[in-house]
Amino acid sequence: MRQVPRDLKAAARVDGANEFQVFGLTIPLVRHGLAAVAVFTMLPVWNDLWFPLILAPDEHAARSRSGRSSSSGSTHPTGTPSWPR
Secondary structure (H helix, E strand, O other): OOOOOHHHHHHHHHOOOOHHHHHHHHHHHHHHHHHHHHHHHHHHHHHHHHHHHHHOOOHHHHHHHHHHHOOOOOEOOOOOEOOOO
16 A cells, blocks of 8 residues: 555545545555565465365364364353353
8 A cells, every 4th residue: 555656646646546445546556566465364274174074085084173272262062152151
C-alpha cells in the first residue's frame, strides 16, 4: 500500500473521494500482491490439513493424528465436549 503513488491518492481526494473510496481505488493496484499474500498464507494451512492424511492413510489413524495437531482443544478425541456441564 505504501508503493501506491501519493499523487494518485491526492488526485482522488481533489476529485472529492473520501478515505474509503481512496482505499477502494488502491485495491486494484495491489491485487496481485494481495493474491500472493493469500497464497503464501493458505499454503501452510493446506499442508497441515493433508500431512496427517499422507502419513496415516487409515481413516482412524488420520483422525487421531489430525485431532492431535489441531490447536482448538474444544473437544476430546471421543467427540465429547471438554468443558464441564
